[in-house]
Amino acid sequence: MRNRTVPTRLRLLDDGAAVEVELKGAPYRFHAIWLRDNAQDAATRSPTNGQRLITLLDIPGDTRIADAHWEGERLIVRFEPEAKVVDYDAAWLLAQAYDKPPPQQPGWTGQEIKRWDAGLSSALPAEDYHAVETDPVARLRWLNALRSYGFVRLTGAPTKPGVALAVAALFGYVRETNYGRDFDVRAAVNPSNLAYTNLGLQAHTDNPYRDPAPGLQILACLQNTVEGGESIVIDGFKAVERLQAQSPSGFQQLAQHCARFEYAGAADVRLRSKRPIIELGPDGELIAVRFNNRSAAAFMDIPFDDMAAYYTAYRRMAELIEDPALAVSFKLAPGEAFIVDNLRVLHARKPLTSQGARWLQGCYADKDGFLSTLAVLEERVGMG
Amino acid sequence: MRNRTVPTRLRLLDDGAAVEVELKGAPYRFHAIWLRDNAQDAATRSPTNGQRLITLLDIPGDTRIADAHWEGERLIVRFEPEAKVVDYDAAWLLAQAYDKPPPQQPGWTGQEIKRWDAGLSSALPAEDYHAVETDPVARLRWLNALRSYGFVRLTGAPTKPGVALAVAALFGYVRETNYGRDFDVRAAVNPSNLAYTNLGLQAHTDNPYRDPAPGLQILACLQNTVEGGESIVIDGFKAVERLQAQSPSGFQQLAQHCARFEYAGAADVRLRSKRPIIELGPDGELIAVRFNNRSAAAFMDIPFDDMAAYYTAYRRMAELIEDPALAVSFKLAPGEAFIVDNLRVLHARKPLTSQGARWLQGCYADKDGFLSTLAVLEERVGMG
Numbered sequence: 001m002r003n004r005t006v007p008t009r010l011r012l013l014d015d016g017a018a019v020e021v022e023l024k025g026a027p028y029r030f031h032a033i034w035l036r037d038n039a040q041d042a043a044t045r046s047p048t049n050g051q052r053l054i055t056l057l058d059i060p061g062d063t064r065i066a067d068a069h070w071e072g073e074r075l076i077v078r079f080e081p082e083a084k085v086v087d088y089d090a091a092w093l094l095a096q097a098y099d100k101p102p103p104q105q106p107g108w109t110g111q112e113i114k115r116w117d118a119g120l121s122s123a124l125p126a127e128d129y130h131a132v133e134t135d136p137v138a139r140l141r142w143l144n145a146l147r148s149y150g151f152v153r154l155t156g157a158p159t160k161p162g163v164a165l166a167v168a169a170l171f172g173y174v175r176e177t178n179y180g181r182d183f184d185v186r187a188a189v190n191p192s193n194l195a196y197t198n199l200g201l202q203a204h205t206d207n208p209y210r211d212p213a214p215g216l217q218i219l220a221c222l223q224n225t226v227e228g229g230e231s232i233v234i235d236g237f238k239a240v241e242r243l244q245a246q247s248p249s250g251f252q253q254l255a256q257h258c259a260r261f262e263y264a265g266a267a268d269v270r271l272r273s274k275r276p277i278i279e280l281g282p283d284g285e286l287i288a289v290r291f292n293n294r295s296a297a298a299f300m301d302i303p304f305d306d307m308a309a310y311y312t313a314y315r316r317m318a319e320l321i322e323d324p325a326l327a328v329s330f331k332l333a334p335g336e337a338f339i340v341d342n343l344r345v346l347h348a349r350k351p352l353t354s355q356g357a358r359w360l361q362g363c364y365a366d367k368d369g370f371l372s373t374l375a376v377l378e379e380r381v382g383m384g
Numbered sequence: 385m386r387n388r389t390v391p392t393r394l395r396l397l398d399d400g401a402a403v404e405v406e407l408k409g410a411p412y413r414f415h416a417i418w419l420r421d422n423a424q425d426a427a428t429r430s431p432t433n434g435q436r437l438i439t440l441l442d443i444p445g446d447t448r449i450a451d452a453h454w455e456g457e458r459l460i461v462r463f464e465p466e467a468k469v470v471d472y473d474a475a476w477l478l479a480q481a482y483d484k485p486p487p488q489q490p491g492w493t494g495q496e497i498k499r500w501d502a503g504l505s506s507a508l509p510a511e512d513y514h515a516v517e518t519d520p521v522a523r524l525r526w527l528n529a530l531r532s533y534g535f536v537r538l539t540g541a542p543t544k545p546g547v548a549l550a551v552a553a554l555f556g557y558v559r560e561t562n563y564g565r566d567f568d569v570r571a572a573v574n575p576s577n578l579a580y581t582n583l584g585l586q587a588h589t590d591n592p593y594r595d596p597a598p599g600l601q602i603l604a605c606l607q608n609t610v611e612g613g614e615s616i617v618i619d620g621f622k623a624v625e626r627l628q629a630q631s632p633s634g635f636q637q638l639a640q641h642c643a644r645f646e647y648a649g650a651a652d653v654r655l656r657s658k659r660p661i662i663e664l665g666p667d668g669e670l671i672a673v674r675f676n677n678r679s680a681a682a683f684m685d686i687p688f689d690d691m692a693a694y695y696t697a698y699r700r701m702a703e704l705i706e707d708p709a710l711a712v713s714f715k716l717a718p719g720e721a722f723i724v725d726n727l728r729v730l731h732a733r734k735p736l737t738s739q740g741a742r743w744l745q746g747c748y749a750d751k752d753g754f755l756s757t758l759a760v761l762e763e764r765v766g767m768g
Contacts, residue, residue: 017692029688033695038682049649051578051678055586056695056702099688173560178753194435202439210752212596256666265433270759271752276666281658282640283685294435298422301667304413304483308401311417311440318440368594368655369562375654 008070016064021075023094030093032065036079038096039086106284107244107251114148115238121328126153129335132170140377143171146216147374150341151233151328154220159334163220164363167337172369175214177207178269182363185219187352192265194294195349201294203234203321203348206364208290209261209297211273213343214364220337221360228353230331231338234346236289239320240278243313250313253302254278257310259290262297274301277317279343288343291321321346332360341367392454400448405459407478414477416449420463422480423470490668491628491635498532499622505712510537513719516554524761527555530600531758534725535617535712538604543718547604548747551721556753559598561591562653566747569603571736576649578678579733585678587618587705587732590748592674593645593681595657597727598748604721605744612737614715615722618730620673623704624662627697634697637686638662641694643674646681658685661701663727672727675705705730716744725751 010021013029020029036059039045046053059082066080073090109115125145131138132154146152157163164182168174174181187198195201206217219231244251255278263271279288302310320326327348332338340347342364352358394405397413404413420443423429430437443466450464457474493499509529515522516538530536541547548566552558558565571582579585590601603615628635639662647655663672686694704710711732716722724731726748736742 031688031691031695034683034691037695046578049576049578050646051649052680053578053678055677056699057706061699096682096684098684098686098691102687103685173562175559175750176557178557178756192433194430194433194437210750212599212750212752215596258665258667262434265435268760269756270763271756272759273752274665280666281642282660282664283642293439294437296421296436298480299418300480300482301487302482303486304415307415307418307482311415311421315440315445322441366559366594366596368596368657372562372653372655375656376652379654 010068010070010075012065012068016066016080019065019068019077021093023090023097028093028097029099030097032063032079033059034098035065035077035086035088036063036084040088041086044086103283103285106255106280107240107286108284109237109286112147113237115241116149116235117238117326118324118328120149124153124328124330125149125151126155128155129157129167136377136381139170140374140381143370143374143377146339146341146370150235150237150344152339153330154337154339155335157220157335157337159222161222161361163222163337164218164361167218167220167339168363168365171373172216172365175364175366177210177214177364178266178271182361185360185362186358198352200351201349203232203327203346204292204294205236205290205342205346206292207263207271207342208275208292209263209271209273209295211275212366213273213275213288213290215341215343215367216339216365216370217342217347217362218337218339218365219332219347219360219362221332221334223334223357223359224332226352226354226356226358228350229358230329230350232327232329232348232350233338233340234321234326234328234348236291236321236344236346237286238326239317240286240289242320242326243317247313247316249309250316251278253306253310253313254317255280257299257302257306259299260297260301261290261292261295263295272297277314289346290343291317291346293318343367394452394454394459396449396452400450400464403449403452403461405477407474407481412477412481413483414481416447416463417443418482419449419461419470419472420447420468424472425470428470487667487669490639490664491624491670492668493621493670496531497621499625500533500619501622501710502708502712504533508537508712508714509533509535510539512539513541513551520761520765523554524758524765527754527758527761530723530725530754534619534621534728536723537714538721538723539719541604541719541721543606545606545745547606547721548602548745551602551604551723552747552749555757556600556749559748559750561594561598561748562650562655566745569744569746570742582736584735585733587616587711587730588676588678589620589674589726589730590676591647591655591726592659592676593647593655593657593679595659596750597657597672597674599725599727599751600723600749600754601726601731601746602721602723602749603716603731603744603746605716605718607718607741607743608716610736610738610740610742612734613742614713614734616711616713616732616734617722617724618705618710618712618732620675620705620728620730621670622710623701624670624673626704626710627701631697631700633693634700635662637690637694637697638701639664641683641686641690643683644681644685645674645676645679647679656681661698673730674727675701675730677702727751
């Protein structure tokens with residue numbers, strides 16, 4: 001981010017409503033009101049906790065830049081009518097610059113997201129529990145893989161109850177639900193959820209009937225002596241990319257209309273949501289995928305004239321997530337765990353084909369704590 | 385929902401790709417694939433937990449209705465090529481009917497949402513803690529008010545530590561964060577958050593720098609001997625309605641572009657989010673408002689050409705939430721608590737103007753558990 005050539009050139013625009021400066025050889029414009037609102041001085045931002053001490057209404061609506069000039073790598077700006085002088089670091093300005101081309105086509109993701117297919121099988125991201133627990137570099141590598149791929153494995157974990165909670169504590173906070181803080185996944189008679197059977201489960205994201213849906217799911221293995229029951233993971237963002245390439249209109253169908261999901265498998269639970277299968281931000285960023293055949297409710301927010309096309313796209317999406325070319329398969333041994341970004345990566349289970357003991361424990365966690373921990377590690381350790 | 389005139393009329397459309405039936409005197413069309421996918425028979429849906437036992441790929445892509453007729457209030461449908469016969473209740477069909485006019489203009493909300501202004505002061509929704517704890521009818525009334533208004537009070541609550549957690553346990557699950565499962569709000573020296581000062585706080589939603597942001601916030605009072613420090617709540621959905629009426633383009637600015645929020649007030653926390661101030665679903669439903677001057681970060685996802693108009697709309701929104709015509713004010717006494725829908729209702733605090741003891745405890749909870757409990761109560765108690 002450091003700029004070897006000290007910036008010098010700038011010009012005021014529109015009577016000081018904005019300023020154009022050169023940063024690393026390229027021109028960027030900044031509005032007076034934006035600069036003033038984002039001043040970092042001690043009267044505007046608390047030096048101790050970084051929170052803004054003023055509101056937008058404390059800033060005059062007719063704020064203008066009366067003067068701006070460079071002093072080394074700092075831009076000195078005088079605002080009127082406040083007669084307030086604030087300075088900005090060139091690197092900070094470049095990092096926050098908003099005078100840039102608009103977002104790409106809908107479905108884009110940031111550079112930190114790496115979409116993957118079956119090829120990931122040869123290099124599944126994994127770290128050792130003890131290393132992650134004790135070594136910040138290993139922890140950073142592990143969490144960075146989770147952000148990039150929406151999936152990461154863990155080996156050498158404890159094989160005792162509470163293991164999923166212990167894994168969550170490595171980076172964040174458990175999301176408690178009606179299933180408890182953590183839950184057991186074992187075959188049961190008259191199960192309240194099909195997960196507690198010997199059946200295979202189609203690839204899915206967990207709990208789309210919940211709003212917000214859990215951002216992360218941890219599954220840890222305590223015992224496994226059965227045949228079958230392999231785990232499969234599929235990058236939902238990759239499936240969306242394929243769908244979009246094959247059928248732009250199908251992609252639009254699943255993004256522009258809400259699906260509905262429901263879970264009412266226990267007497268005291270009626271969980272319902274109305275959310276799209278492909279969720280885009282207002283700027284078209286792909287931010288979530290929800291897919292779950294077991295809990296999909298009757299869709300009733302899709303106009304009659306679109307329903308047939310919607311179902312065609314939904315079927316295409318189902319075919320894509322069953323495509324072996326996208327799937328990564330592995331079998332959990334005791335002491336192994338994995339985490340999925342539950343708003344991106346689908347997981348599946350093959351049927352259990354023999355008697356024996358298969359005992360997993362799982363829990364949910366939200367992404368905010370995970371991403372916060374990752375950001376702190378990046379600051380402290382760097383991307384070594 | 386019961387239909388007094390037994391339906392009889394129907395006609396197949398497009399070679400059985402859909403059927404048009406008359407329900408309560410009006411025509412509704414249903415696609416063959418939608419009906420088949422939503423069949424409620426025991427081979428399609430688990431009778432015990434309601435989950436779907438098949439995937440969309442188990443249903444032939446060329447599914448057609450070969451025959452459909454009414455038997456009383458049940459529609460009997462035979463699907464080909466499966467030669468499968470399924471029946472549907474007329475009331476169920478009407479409740480799920482999707483052949484209806486498309487959504488209204490952006491910013492719409494469902495009938496269960498009642499927007500409010502300062503006029504709510506004369507009839508603040510409130511219930512007694514003991515009644516809510518012991519009487520399902522009071523609990524239903526209380527939770528229904530929270531859904532309608534995004535705000536509800538509670539009186540007669542315990543005045544001992546853990547009270548916020550006890551309130552959350554009345555309907556759902558606590559969302560644990562870096563602030564803990566619950567947290568104390570008391571004036572502090574060198575606070576990590578401006579909430580822990582004597583300052584007034586502009587109306588805001590909590591933790592917009594978190595994604596997902598907490599859906600509900602509970603604040604309970606254990607002690608209060610200070611002057612000032614009154615609580616204020618404002619219906620963000622009402623403010624959005626005003627903004628939209630005054631400036632449709634300003635509404636669009638805040639809905640179509642993402643803001644950014646950040647909290648880095650403690651050494652081990654770097655929480656960041658990128659979300660719009662006004663969040664709409666893909667069908668234009670108003671689903672969330674995020675507003676917090678203290679934690680708003682530099683906005684960098686708004687094109688240069690829109691930034692001035694964006695700030696104008698942002699300022700108008702700030703003026704609206706400071707408008708006394710929208711604000712409801714009250715002072716918490718020991719044993720009183722309130723809950724806000726934190727994705728809708730903003731809360732503020734007036735400055736503390738005397739020494740004394742003011743001790744609140746707060747916690748967050750997600751909306752899924754709350755809405756599930758409400759739905760269960762509605763089934764059991766009715767809307768008495």
